[in-house]
Amino acid sequence: MAKAFIRRYLPSPEQIREMKGLGFLRNRLSDPSLWHLNRRSASWAMFWGLFCAFLPIPFQMVPATAIAILFRINLPLIILLVWLTNPLTLLPFMYSGYWFGSYILDVPMLSWHQLEHLATRAMHMSDAPVDAFEPGLLQQLKPFFLGSLLLGLILGTIGYIGMRYFWRWHVIRAWHKRLAERLARKQPNASSSDPKD
Template sequence: MARKVIRRYLPDPAAIKEKPALQFLGDLLHDPNLFHLNRHSVSLAFFFGVFFAFLPVPGQMVLAALCALWVRCNMPITLALVWITNPLTYAPIFFATYQLGRWILDAPTLANSSEHNWAWLMEEFSLIWKPLMLGSIITGLILGGISYIAMQLFWRWHVLRAWEHRKLRRKSRDSE
């Protein structure tokens, strides 16, 4: 089943619950829904993990973890997917989401400057934050929705394939 494929890559729930750094969460981590590997829980984890990965805000993982606690989806998968945007990928991803937001808002392009320092960034931030957030939210919603649907379809395909294999095994057993 798809569950077996995913379980190979996830940490053990008991090991997560025993981490001293997570003891402040108390009984919240003892909710079995946070570690379930079923179609609904994993699909929601894919949606929220991808959505929060595309938000250009500090603390993406904290926001994703709080959301996983709130909607009770698989937390390890949600947190792993937030790392789609990492130090190697965040620049091209956020540039693309900024361009999408700039296109939607019909905002002017930024003036090219030879100096890219903190003062320049603070000055230009007032111009780029709206297109960046709009593009990021739209991209996160679209790609999150696509990943939700893809996981639903993958899970269904995997279950149907397992049923077909069982049918074939039963037929071969019955014909012997």
């Protein structure tokens, strides 16, 4: 079934409870609906997990977990999808977000070197006083923020629709398989009715 197929790739409840940064939400993780997997919870987890993966903020697991608790949807699937953005995939995600935002706003795209420099400046925004910001930093970040949010919405919607169709396909396939097995059991054994040579 679809449930068993998806569960194979999900983190365990113990792994999630031990994650750093989720300590203040740990007492809310006992809700059984966060661990239940059905078509509704899996579809919404796809939407919110992909959306949160594209959020241009650090510690995306915190809002993802809060959303799972608020809407009572499958937490392991949301967490798995948020892990799509990690140190290895961060630059391609940033590039695609910036590219999409610059296309929407009709502003010139930055080079890889400029994007890397912009990412470094953005990561140190909290360390520097407000008057020490380089001029135009927030203006340069606007395409990145807009593109990331829009890509998260678009890919989240595709993930939601895709999961609903995947779940339905899996259920229909399992039903046809059971039906074929039932029909095969009902048919008499052809070899026993053949006359012996």
